[in-house]
Amino acid sequence: xxxxxxxxxxxxxxxxxxxxxxxxxxxxxxxxxxxxxxxxxxxxxxxxxxxxxxxxxxxxxxxxxxxxxxxxxxxxxxxxxxxxxxxxxxxxxxxxxxxx
Numbered sequence: 001x002x003x004x005x006x007x008x009x010x011x012x013x014x015x016x017x018x019x020x021x022x023x024x025x026x027x028x029x030x031x032x033x034x035x036x037x038x039x040x041x042x043x044x045x046x047x048x049x050x051x052x053x054x055x056x057x058x059x060x061x062x063x064x065x066x067x068x069x070x071x072x073x074x075x076x077x078x079x080x081x082x083x084x085x086x087x088x089x090x091x092x093x094x095x096x097x098x099x100x
Contacts, residue, residue: 002064005076009060012080016053019046041100045091052087056080 019026023046029037056079063075091098 005060005064009057012053012057012060016050020050039099041098045098048091049087052084056083
């Protein structure tokens, strides 16, 4: 179990680093019109989502210590994904904050 959690944390970390380096690969950005793309600070959004992903890594690494399977899946999957989802909702609600 611990090895699986470590591998998942490494992959999660690599995805976060990739999004920090190449934020234009995030969903929806490439389908926007050129005028909308110029208004958005995509690097700021990429940093926020990447930091949210890094915030979920301790939960993933603590998951093998849980004796119950429900707590294990909560810490391994649901909490990190929930943090990223909350960050995505925050970006959509506070659109003015992420404009150039």
